[in-house]
Amino acid sequence: xxxxxxxxxxxxxxxxxxxxxxxxxxxxxxxxxxxxxxxxxxxxxxxxxxxxxxxxxxxxxxxxxxxxxxxxxxxxxxxxxxxxxxxxxxxxxxxxxxxxxxxxxxxxxxxxxxxxxxxxxxxxxxxxxxxxxxxxxxxxxxxxxxxxxxxxxxxxxxxxxxxxxxxxxxxxxxxxxxxxxxxxxxxxxxxxxxxxxxxxxxxxxxxxxxxxxxxxxxxxxxxxxxxxxxxxxxxxxxxxxxxxxxxxxxxxxxxxxxxxxxxxxxxxxxxxxxxxxxxxxxxxxxxxxxxxxxxxxxxxxxxxxxxxxxxxxxxxxxxxxxxxxxxxxxxxxxxxxxxxxxxxxxxxxxxxxxxxxxxxxxxxxxxxxx
Amino acid sequence: xxxxxxxxxxxxxxxxxxxxxxxxxxxxxxxxxxxxxxxxxxxxxxxxxxxxxxxxxxxxxxxxxxxxxxxxxxxxxxxxxxxxxxxxxxxxxxxxxxxxxxxxxxxxxxxxxxxxxxxxxxxxxxxxxxxxxxxxxxxxxxxxxxxxxxxxxxxxxxxxxxxxxxxxxxxxxxxxxxxxxxxxxxxxxxxxxxxxxxxxxxxxxxxxxxxxxxxxxxxxxxxxxxxxxxxxxxxxxxxxxxxxxxxxxxxxxxxxxxxxxxxxxxxxxxxxxxxxxxxxxxxxxxxxxxxxxxxxxxxxxxxxxxxxxxxxxxxxxxxxxxxxxxxxxxxxxxxxxxxxxxxxxxxx
Numbered sequence: 001x002x003x004x005x006x007x008x009x010x011x012x013x014x015x016x017x018x019x020x021x022x023x024x025x026x027x028x029x030x031x032x033x034x035x036x037x038x039x040x041x042x043x044x045x046x047x048x049x050x051x052x053x054x055x056x057x058x059x060x061x062x063x064x065x066x067x068x069x070x071x072x073x074x075x076x077x078x079x080x081x082x083x084x085x086x087x088x089x090x091x092x093x094x095x096x097x098x099x100x101x102x103x104x105x106x107x108x109x110x111x112x113x114x115x116x117x118x119x120x121x122x123x124x125x126x127x128x129x130x131x132x133x134x135x136x137x138x139x140x141x142x143x144x145x146x147x148x149x150x151x152x153x154x155x156x157x158x159x160x161x162x163x164x165x166x167x168x169x170x171x172x173x174x175x176x177x178x179x180x181x182x183x184x185x186x187x188x189x190x191x192x193x194x195x196x197x198x199x200x201x202x203x204x205x206x207x208x209x210x211x212x213x214x215x216x217x218x219x220x221x222x223x224x225x226x227x228x229x230x231x232x233x234x235x236x237x238x239x240x241x242x243x244x245x246x247x248x249x250x251x252x253x254x255x256x257x258x259x260x261x262x263x264x265x266x267x268x269x270x271x272x273x274x275x276x277x278x279x280x281x282x283x284x285x286x287x288x289x290x291x292x293x294x295x296x297x298x299x300x301x302x303x304x305x306x307x308x309x310x311x312x313x314x315x316x317x318x319x320x321x322x323x324x325x326x327x328x329x330x331x332x333x334x335x336x337x338x339x340x341x342x343x344x345x346x347x348x349x350x351x352x353x354x355x356x357x358x359x360x361x362x363x364x365x366x367x368x369x370x
Numbered sequence: 371x372x373x374x375x376x377x378x379x380x381x382x383x384x385x386x387x388x389x390x391x392x393x394x395x396x397x398x399x400x401x402x403x404x405x406x407x408x409x410x411x412x413x414x415x416x417x418x419x420x421x422x423x424x425x426x427x428x429x430x431x432x433x434x435x436x437x438x439x440x441x442x443x444x445x446x447x448x449x450x451x452x453x454x455x456x457x458x459x460x461x462x463x464x465x466x467x468x469x470x471x472x473x474x475x476x477x478x479x480x481x482x483x484x485x486x487x488x489x490x491x492x493x494x495x496x497x498x499x500x501x502x503x504x505x506x507x508x509x510x511x512x513x514x515x516x517x518x519x520x521x522x523x524x525x526x527x528x529x530x531x532x533x534x535x536x537x538x539x540x541x542x543x544x545x546x547x548x549x550x551x552x553x554x555x556x557x558x559x560x561x562x563x564x565x566x567x568x569x570x571x572x573x574x575x576x577x578x579x580x581x582x583x584x585x586x587x588x589x590x591x592x593x594x595x596x597x598x599x600x601x602x603x604x605x606x607x608x609x610x611x612x613x614x615x616x617x618x619x620x621x622x623x624x625x626x627x628x629x630x631x632x633x634x635x636x637x638x639x640x641x642x643x644x645x646x647x648x649x650x651x652x653x654x655x656x657x658x659x660x661x662x663x664x665x666x667x668x669x670x671x672x673x674x675x676x677x678x679x680x681x682x683x684x685x686x687x688x689x690x691x692x693x694x695x696x697x698x699x700x701x702x703x704x705x706x707x708x709x710x711x712x713x714x715x716x717x718x
Binding site for chain 2: 004008009010013014042043044045046048049116222336337338348357358
């Protein structure tokens with residue numbers, strides 16, 4: 001398969017591992033930002049193949065995991081309104097709010113539909129003019145252009161029964177929040193390839209300089225991940241702190257200008273609550289006032305609600321890379337994918353789910369190195 | 371195989387629908403059953419009009435039942451009728467039996483198009499002919515509009531256990547070899563691409579098929595060296611492998627690089643963020659065989675139209691820890707768990 005099998009090539013993997021082993025002289029801790037990368041590392045058994053000096057810690061880049069409980073409760077409340085059709089990406093359906101999940105609301109009779117694109121939700125709105133269609137717009141910078149586009153289309157086509165419940169989060173402020181934590185011990189980042197496809201590299205330069213930390217924009221396949229790790233290790237060994245682009249076949253330095261323009265048209269940067277982490281200034285997008293008619297929060301008069309997190313869940317520490325999933329006393333016992341205490345055990349990008357589904361015996365020992 | 375029926379046994383308009391009267395037990399139902407169902411299935415039916423079938427079966431038999439609620443009813447490569455026959459035929463075949471007789475029950479929703487019902491019956495007929503089974507008893511019910519989902523089918527099947535067969539998870543031992551008879555995830559992906567109204571086009575067709583011709587051949591030739599058979603339908607191969615480790619008490623090691631997956635299916639799964647190991651299959655079965663017959667079993671499979679993509683995918687390990695371990699294409703190892711809930715596509 002073009003652009004896929006090449007990046008899963010066993011010989012290339014072996015070559016990269018050899019180079020990493022040749023380069024490394026001391027222990028380093030590297031955080032991969034994106035949940036897709038976490039899964040790539042665990043699913044392919046890469047963590048077991050790395051030299052023992054490298055500790056991979058898993059970042060907050062799981063959009064489902066960081067969506068606040070209160071917002072999920074809002075989505076469920078909307079879904080349970082008679083006139084509302086709530087559309088969501090599949091990933092989001094099983095995540096528990098403070099009471100139930102969207103999937104359980106659906107089982108109870110709410111009209112919840114899984115879609116692959118916000119434009120599908122817009123079509124549902126066009127086909128159901130007497131119902132209110134709300135799209136649960138969750139995601140990082142990657143999903144923002146398509147979500148914004150659906151609002152622009154709705155506005156242009158006067159689909160007045162379409163709105164979005166936005167939970168858009170941004171990577172760079174989260175990286176800064178993690179780096180500001182005195183407990184953190186991260187030496188380098190693998191930045192999220194697909195986020196940078198939209199946003200480019202520029203916004204990472206100040207972070208690399210300020211915290212003197214190498215940042216390597218990295219893809220998701222085994223060869224990408226190992227190449228990214230190698231680039232980070234090379235910088236670390238030489239004492240460099242640069243922004244580098246491993247994923248150059250997809251990511252351009254300036255990102256995707258058109259997509260960014262679409263985002264800017266619909267969204268403005270705002271403070272955002274991250275599940276398990278708390279409020280981070282300037283870390284999210286909110287719908288601009290010009291498009292208030294398509295903002296579910298305004299349309300349905302939703303008030304900000306405080307919803308307590310399950311006290312037994314250590315999601316915050318996991319999302320900040322301070323703890324490994326297996327360090328949680330409830331991992332695999334009280335907290336399992338079919339009965340999750342927190343979001344990282346549910347989402348296909350959550351670190352706990354990655355460990356639960358794929359981890360081999362060796363990963364059991366990984367946390368000893370942290 | 372007999373040609374398709376060209377003449378419609380119940381001439382009617384394209385818009386004719388099933389009504390509650392078709393299930394009332396009166397004349398309308400009599401017409402539906404006699405003039406449509408019996409007529410269309412006449413060459414795959416045995417029976418004498420009694421309330422049930424009276425059969426002569428000698429020796430050990432396998433008996434299985436399954437209900438079919440697939441959505442959509444029609445998908446590339448087949449329809450619910452074919453699936454309902456093949457599903458039960460395969461369950462019987464996986465017991466090491468030669469499927470012979472089926473029961474066939476329909477639950478129709480008021481308003482369902484008669485024309486579509488005919489297409490389903492054609493599917494049933496064709497699948498029965500291919501599997502060499504006879505429908506010997508059945509039932510038709512109609513439920514009110516909104517109380518069903520167009521059409522549900524239940525089938526049960528009986529087959530005579532092959533004289534040489536000794537299928538059982540207790541006979542699965544370390545060193546035994548795992549073979550997969552065909553490509554993974556084809557059926558599930560074909561249905562999913564249609565169901566989700568995905569914006570990309572594929573030519574992926576369901577591989578639904580009755581597998582008994584191939585299982586019978588394997589049993590004829592290799593007898594008790596075929597130790598275990600199962601078709602990994604819902605929950606995918608991962609779930610079947612986990613069932614096996616739980617039943618036999620030994621671990622399993624599989625090679626990711628050896629798993630046969632059609633390129634388009636692999637691409638569709640990549641796009642949707644699904645793992646082919648967890649996607650439903652229809653025309654594929656897992657066989658665990660004694661090591662000394664593995665090469666012959668593979669050859670028998672590959673020389674048969676139902677097994678041309680067959681592959682040796684792994685072995686039973688001597689680890690008493692009942693885990694399924696997958697060696698990834700790049701040489702890493704991971705555990706393959708049973709499917710929890712249903713696979714949900716990823717956000718990005």
